[in-house]
Every structure is written in C-alpha cells, then in structure tokens.
Amino acid sequence: MLRLRNRLPKWWACTKGATVVEFAIVSSLLFLLMFSVVELSMHSLAKVLLEGSMREASRYGSTGYAPKGSSREDNIRAIIDDRTLGLVNISDPSFKLDVLVYPSFEEIGAPEPFNDEPPLGNLNGIYDVGEEYTDVNGNGQWDDDMGLSSAGGPGDIVLYTVRYDWPLLSYLATLFGGPEGKLPLKASMVVRNEPWGTGGT
Numbered sequence: 001m002l003r004l005r006n007r008l009p010k011w012w013a014c015t016k017g018a019t020v021v022e023f024a025i026v027s028s029l030l031f032l033l034m035f036s037v038v039e040l041s042m043h044s045l046a047k048v049l050l051e052g053s054m055r056e057a058s059r060y061g062s063t064g065y066a067p068k069g070s071s072r073e074d075n076i077r078a079i080i081d082d083r084t085l086g087l088v089n090i091s092d093p094s095f096k097l098d099v100l101v102y103p104s105f106e107e108i109g110a111p112e113p114f115n116d117e118p119p120l121g122n123l124n125g126i127y128d129v130g131e132e133y134t135d136v137n138g139n140g141q142w143d144d145d146m147g148l149s150s151a152g153g154p155g156d157i158v159l160y161t162v163r164y165d166w167p168l169l170s171y172l173a174t175l176f177g178g179p180e181g182k183l184p185l186k187a188s189m190v191v192r193n194e195p196w197g198t199g200g201t
Helices: 002-013 018-061 072-083
Strands: 096-102 157-167 182-192
Touching: 018 072, 018 157, 018 182, 072 096
Parallel strands: none
Antiparallel strands: 096 157, 157 182
C-alpha cells in the first residue's frame, strides 16, 4: 500500500498521451464547426441557384410556349429542377411553387376589394363573412390575396414564387434553422407576359 502511494504522484504527473486526448476533444469541435460552415455555404449556394432558376423559369413562362404533351407549369418546374443542380428537391413536400396572375403591378399581394360600410359592414377594416366583395380571381370566395392561380395569358402580370425548406444535418447549423432543423429558401419574380398571338398556350 505504501508503494502504491509513493507511485501515485509520479503517475499523476505523467503527461504521456495528453496530446492525443486534447486533440480528440478539440478536433471533434473543429470538425463540427467546419461541417456547419460547409453546410451553411451550401444553403447559400442553393439560394443563389434558386433565384437564378426563377429568372429562367419566369422568362420561359412569359413566352406562352409549351411543347405538345406538356404544360407551361410542368416546364417551369423542370427548369427549376435543372437549374438548381439537384440541391432543391422539387418532389419534397416542402417545395411549393405558386404562379399567380394579377390585374396590375400595384395589386400584387393585395386582398380582394370588399365593402366594409353598413349595413352589411361594420367599419372594422377587415373582411367579415357576409360583407360584399369583388371576386377578382373568380374562385367563389373572398381571398386575402387576389392572385389567380395561373401562368396567365398574353400581356398578363404574373408573380412566380417558390419556397423550399433546406434540411440541416449539423448541430451548429440547426441553431440558425427553425424548430425542425430546417432553413427556408424563397425566391420570387414578377414578369409581364409577352403579347403572343393565338398560337400561345
């Protein structure tokens, strides 16, 4: 027992292998930080590609052209899929593509007009069931966005919006994401369709 006590101070003061232990602790944090930086950089790249794809898709949509056997909407989605180089999964449930037609640039995102004055209205500044309104998009109900879901016709004003939730893998990267560990991607583009002839679709 005495011999063991005499050896303990020597064992405690031994520093052999300390470098390996320190490297194991520091390197794990370093690799996690590096992976998070790479992942957030990939998210930024995906955003740039998504914005670029929206420019191409809206430019195509404004021509009114669609090959036989396909619609403009299908080709717009195909352009987005191609231009994002596989970083945006268009078959993912979080991927949403909205193509809306508006009467003018000033009315983009605006609600459908309604009459808030008595006797049917109550002057509260918001639409209530029973108040008169103008059904701009013709869907039979009042909407807080008057946009009509369509790629539009000749000369129409069209808003293209795409949304996608980028899934995060690293812990540090999830600090920048939502509760589900995802970072939202969004890109929008407004165009006026070309005045094509009767051959457009």
